[in-house]
Amino acid sequence: MDTQFLVSLSIILATFGLYIGIAIYNTAKQTSDFYVASRGVPPIFNGMAIGADWMSAASFIGMAGTIMLLGYDGLAYIMGWTGGYLLLTFLLAPQLRKYGRYTVPEFIGDRYNSHTARVIAAISTIIISFTYSIGQLSGSGVVIGRLFEIDAKLGTMIGVVLIATYAAFGGMKGITWTQVAQYIILIIAYLIPVIFMSLQVTSSALPWLSYGELVGKMGELDRELGISEYFAPFTNGTKWQFLALMFTLMAGTAGLPHVIVRFYTVSTMKAARWSGAWALLFIGLLYLSAPAYAAFSRFILMTKVAGSKISELPAWTKTWVDTGKLQVADGNGDGVLQWSELIISNDIVVMATPEIANLGVFVIGLVAAGAMAAALSTAGGLMIAISSAFAHDIYYRVMKPNATEKTRLNVARLSIVIATLFAGLIALDPPGAITQIVAWAFALASGTFFPALILGVWWKRSNSQGVIAGMLVGLAVTLGYIFAAKYGGFTILGIIDTGAGVFGATAAILANVIVSLATPAPSQKIQEEVLDLRYPEQMTYKNGEVWMNDDATKSV
Amino acid sequence: MSVIHEGLYKGDKQNQRGVNVKKIDKSVADAYFREKTRNMIIYFIVWFIVSFGAVMIAEPLSEISIGGFPFHYFMGAQGAVVTFIILLFVNAKLSDGIDKKYGIDEEKNVKLSEGKSLDH
Numbered sequence: 001m002d003t004q005f006l007v008s009l010s011i012i013l014a015t016f017g018l019y020i021g022i023a024i025y026n027t028a029k030q031t032s033d034f035y036v037a038s039r040g041v042p043p044i045f046n047g048m049a050i051g052a053d054w055m056s057a058a059s060f061i062g063m064a065g066t067i068m069l070l071g072y073d074g075l076a077y078i079m080g081w082t083g084g085y086l087l088l089t090f091l092l093a094p095q096l097r098k099y100g101r102y103t104v105p106e107f108i109g110d111r112y113n114s115h116t117a118r119v120i121a122a123i124s125t126i127i128i129s130f131t132y133s134i135g136q137l138s139g140s141g142v143v144i145g146r147l148f149e150i151d152a153k154l155g156t157m158i159g160v161v162l163i164a165t166y167a168a169f170g171g172m173k174g175i176t177w178t179q180v181a182q183y184i185i186l187i188i189a190y191l192i193p194v195i196f197m198s199l200q201v202t203s204s205a206l207p208w209l210s211y212g213e214l215v216g217k218m219g220e221l222d223r224e225l226g227i228s229e230y231f232a233p234f235t236n237g238t239k240w241q242f243l244a245l246m247f248t249l250m251a252g253t254a255g256l257p258h259v260i261v262r263f264y265t266v267s268t269m270k271a272a273r274w275s276g277a278w279a280l281l282f283i284g285l286l287y288l289s290a291p292a293y294a295a296f297s298r299f300i301l302m303t304k305v306a307g308s309k310i311s312e313l314p315a316w317t318k319t320w321v322d323t324g325k326l327q328v329a330d331g332n333g334d335g336v337l338q339w340s341e342l343i344i345s346n347d348i349v350v351m352a353t354p355e356i357a358n359l360g361v362f363v364i365g366l367v368a369a370g371a372m373a374a375a376l377s378t379a380g381g382l383m384i385a386i387s388s389a390f391a392h393d394i395y396y397r398v399m400k401p402n403a404t405e406k407t408r409l410n411v412a413r414l415s416i417v418i419a420t421l422f423a424g425l426i427a428l429d430p431p432g433a434i435t436q437i438v439a440w441a442f443a444l445a446s447g448t449f450f451p452a453l454i455l456g457v458w459w460k461r462s463n464s465q466g467v468i469a470g471m472l473v474g475l476a477v478t479l480g481y482i483f484a485a486k487y488g489g490f491t492i493l494g495i496i497d498t499g500a501g502v503f504g505a506t507a508a509i510l511a512n513v514i515v516s517l518a519t520p521a522p523s524q525k526i527q528e529e530v531l532d533l534r535y536p537e538q539m540t541y542k543n544g545e546v547w548m549n550d551d552a553t554k555s556v
Numbered sequence: 557m558s559v560i561h562e563g564l565y566k567g568d569k570q571n572q573r574g575v576n577v578k579k580i581d582k583s584v585a586d587a588y589f590r591e592k593t594r595n596m597i598i599y600f601i602v603w604f605i606v607s608f609g610a611v612m613i614a615e616p617l618s619e620i621s622i623g624g625f626p627f628h629y630f631m632g633a634q635g636a637v638v639t640f641i642i643l644l645f646v647n648a649k650l651s652d653g654i655d656k657k658y659g660i661d662e663e664k665n666v667k668l669s670e671g672k673s674l675d676h
Contacts, residue, residue, distance in 0.1 A: 072614070075632030079607045082637045086603050089644055090596050100669070208634065212624030231629045233614040242611055250607075268665040273651055277644035284641050291633035534589045536655060537665040539580070546585035548659075549577045549668065 008147055008365035015185050015369045019376075022178045041176050043271050047278025049179035050262045052186065054279070055286060056132070056378035057139025060186060061371050062434035063287075065349030067294035071229075073236040074294070077435060078287050080246040080442075082280060084253025087450075089276030092254055094269035095457045095533040102264065103385075104257040104449065105393040111456045113526060114464035115398055120471050124448040125257045125389035127475075129382040130423055132256075132441035135434045136379040137163065137420075137427035142347050143371045145323040152323045153428050159375070160424030166376055167383035168416045175380065176265070182377040187285055189370020193354045193363055194289045197296040200357060207292040214295050221302055225339060230298065238494030245439065248501030252442025255449030258378075258385040269536055297353040305356065306339040313337065316355040320348060346433040379420075386419045387412035432486075439498040440482055447478030447504020455512050460530040466516030474508025588658045595650055599643045606636045 041049070059081070067074035101107045105125055109118025140163065141156030148155070198207035202214065219229040228235040234242060253259065266272045305313075310330045320326040325345040328337055344352070351371065354364045391412035396403055403411075430437060448471045455462040455470070481500040484490040495502065521527070532541040540547045610617065610631040617628035625633070655662070 072629055072632060075629070076611075079611075079632055079636045082640050083603060083607050086599065086640060086643060090599065090647065097669070209623065212622075212630070214624075215626070215629060216621070216624050231618070231626050233618060233628055239611070239614070243608060246607065246611065268662065268669050270648075270652065270655065270662055270665065273644075273648040277641070277648045280641050280644050284637050287637055288634055535585055536588075536658075536660045537668040538660050539585055539588075540577075541585075544582070546580050546582055547577045548580045549664065 004361050004364060005147065005149075007361040008368045011362075011365040011369045012147075012372055015373060018181055018185075019178045019373075022181055023175070041265070043266065043274035044278050045180050046176065046262075046266055046271070046275040047280075048183040048282050049176045050259070050275060050279035051282035052179040052183035052373070052377040053262055053381045054259055054283060054378070055183075055186065055374055056438065057136045057371065057375040058435050058438035059283075059286060059290075060190065060374035061139045061142060061350050062135075062347055062438070064290045064293035064297065065344075065346035066433065066435045067291050068298045068349050069344075069346055070236045072231050072233045073242060075291065076242050076245040077249065077439075078291065080249025081253060082284060082287050083246070084250035085276055085280040085283075087250055087254035088259070088263075089273060089280075092260065092453055092457060093263040093272040093276055096260060096453070097263055097266060097269050097272045098533055098537060099457075099529070100264070103388050103393055104260050104453075105389055106397070108452055108456065108467065109393070109397070111526065111530070112462075112464040112467045113522070114468065117452075117464055117467050117471070118393055119398060120468060121449070121452070122389040122393040124444070124471060124475060125393075126386050126419075128256065128441050128444045128448070129258060129385045129389075130419060131444060132258075132438055133163075133379055133382045133386075133419070133423045134427045134430065135437040135441070136375045136382065137424050138430040138437065139347070139434050140372065140375045140379075141427060142323065142325065142351060143368050143375070145325075146319065146348075146351055147368060149319050149322055152325060155323075156424060156427050160420055160427075163376065163379045163383070164417050164420035167380045167387075167420070168413045179377050182373040183282060186370040186373040186377075187282070189366045189373070190286050190293075190350075191289060193357075193359055193367055194293050194296065196359050196363065197300070197353070197357050198292070201296055201299060207296070208288055211292040211295040214299050218295070218299060218302065227340075230295075237496065240493035241495050241499050244493075244495040244499030244502040247505075248443050248446050248499055249439065251446030251450040251501055251505050252444075255445035255453060256442070257389070257445075257449065258381040260449075260453075261385065262381075293350060293353070297349050297356070300353065300357050301342065301344070302339060306337060306342060308337055310335055310337050314356075316352065319355075320352050323348070326352070346435065383416045383419065387415045390415040436498055440500075443478050443482060443498065443501035443504060444475065446501030447474035447508055450501075450505055451508040451512055455509070455516075457530070457533055459516075460527040461521055462512055462516045463519055463522045465519040466512040466514075469515040470508040470512030473511040474504045477507040478504030584658070588654065591654050592651065595647065595654075599647060602639065602643060606631065606639045610636065 063077055066077060096107060099107060099111070101110060103125075105118050105121035108121040109115065137156055137159050140159030141152040143155065144158045145152035145155030194207045195205055198204055198210050202210040204210035215231050219231055222229045233239075263272050263275065266275050310328070313328060317326065317328055321328065325348045327343040329341055329343075330337065331341045332338070351367060354367050391408050395411050396408055400407075432440075451470050451474060452467050456467065478500050481503050482497045485495070485497040485500065492503075528541055528543070535541060535546065538549050540549065610628065614628040617631065618626045620627035622630050
């Protein structure tokens with residue numbers, strides 16, 4: 001056991017202790033405050049909680065590595081995962097808040113007045129959140145694998161036990177403040193190494209301003225090596241793939257059940273707008289830093305590691321080679337490690353760089369704790385989405401309407417454990433890099449929920465037959481395209497599996513509109529409820545007239 | 557659906573449940589909706605230009621350099637994200653102004669929304 005292991009483990013355990021402490025404190029407080037209504041969390045803290053919920057292992061562990069390996073083409077992830085917040089905050093969050101339901105399938109079931117639509121939405125929620133959680137488990141495998149210096153597969157198994165326990169026994173109620181703490185830990189853990197690397201390489205403490213010159217410098221190094229320049233556009237895929245991926249990530253953001261549910265917990269439509277704005281500011285802190293992280297990592301690898309003798313490689317290479325995510329092979333047998341002989345997985349760049357740059361045991365431990373915070377907070381939200389889709393929307397609302405609360409809670413916990421175990425099984429041999437797996441979840445969300453929610457909120461004529469057709473077609477087209485592109489080599493305009501959402505969303509919107517128009521319009525009541533979403537809470541639309549409520553006394 | 561909605565439709569001014577509601581001119585409500593929609597369309601045009609637009613013309617943009625960055629790279633890594641954040645705050649602020657102009661009282665909204673959803 002070396003110092004690094006002890007320091008990393010202590011920091012991880014200390015942060016876990018903090019989360020559990022906050023959860024226990026809030027649960028206790030909540031029981032005593034049980035009858036006091038409305039303890040709205042201020043939008044600024046709600047923004048942090050949304051940020052922690054949102055930023056997963058894909059953002060924290062995977063994204064900078066993806067940008068490092070893809071160059072400019074990786075920036076589709078940056079713009080896609082932030083730009084989606086405009087769709088969400090302008091077109092959906094306040095309106096869904098006014099409608100007021102507990103889960104996304106519940107909104108779809110009630111808005112379209114159809115049990116079939118509710119069940120399809122619940123199943124889609126499970127498929128999307130499940131896919132997403134494979135990426136989280138795979139990420140926790142990387143962190144734990146490095147910590148114990150074991151294969152990432154074993155690390156994933158430990159992660160499964162951790163996440164199943166965390167989600168099944170904690171995190172049901174009063175999670176907002178725990179997530180605020182998780183946000184603070186993860187953003188500090190991400191910014192410190194970037195700032196240290198910036199000081200080391202450019203002697204500026206502002207990485208966001210200083211890495212520009214590095215990007216240009218690396219272009220020169222690339223030209224000398226005879227490879228395409230780091231910043232050259234569309235070298236790893238077509239322009240259409242870039243645009244399709246960006247669209248998929250944006251539309252998926254506006255259709256992810258576990259993110260939308262967060263906006264149900266704000267107090268009003270106004271609070272939803274402000275929470276969305278604060279959330280993107282806090283998320284933006286990490287997203288603006290990720291390309292800097294990528295640039296510094298690549299520069300350090302190119303200038304300090306590549307070109308050194310194989311026999312004299314520093315100690316960190318061995319520990320990462322053990323996880324199975326790094327390969328250093330002297331391909332041409334000259335005893336020197338060339339840039340092209342260094343094969344590094346997207347998923348370890350963020351974790352390995354602090355070691356490569358020699359930032360000290362404390363920073364390395366902090367990054368591990370931040371990565372665990374990112375994976376845990378998101379996995380918690382995903383598992384709650386899965387369990388509520390099954391236990392609330394399918395089991396309670398459709399199968400057993402008179403099930404007791406205790407039975408429902410047990411069903412919810414059981415579904416969490418089964419889902420985590422099953423996702424862990426797939427994560428043992430991950431079908432792609434973390435960002436790629438997560439991009440599939442976004443493609444599925446943009447093919448199912450994005451069209452169903454946008455049309456449900458903004459087009460009163462959309463009916464149950466339309467939404468059922470739309471979600472089924474969207475799901476089939478998205479899944480079909482992902483498999484055809486990944487395993488069958490089938491592509492349109494060079495758009496690969498991660499950009500599948502653009503086809504899914506288009507097909508779903510067309511199916512929804514065509515089928516809705518070919519079948520009878522929804523009831524007058526439903527159409528009025530849809531128009532009502534245009535106005536703030538105080539205005540109510542009814543019988544073609546708008547009523548203004550001036551008292552707001554609802555209990556009489 | 558909360559009590560207020562059931563009560564709301566049954567009468568003008570004071571309904572039988574004693575809730576004070578009044579009918580407002582439909583054109584006023586429509587004006588509210590139009591103002592917000594117009595702003596939203598502007599935000600989405602800007603959103604489209606800085607993201608999809610900048611990607612579509614990435615090659616010519618790469619000739620320009622800003623702070624050491626090729627311009628297309630700068631837009632993808634920073635320019636677009638900062639614009640998105642600004643747009644969201646502008647929307648939140650301007651929407652507050654529109655609410656105020658039409659006499660919407662946030663405290664009443666809070667009361668009306670209570671119990672309509674999970675309180676985490």
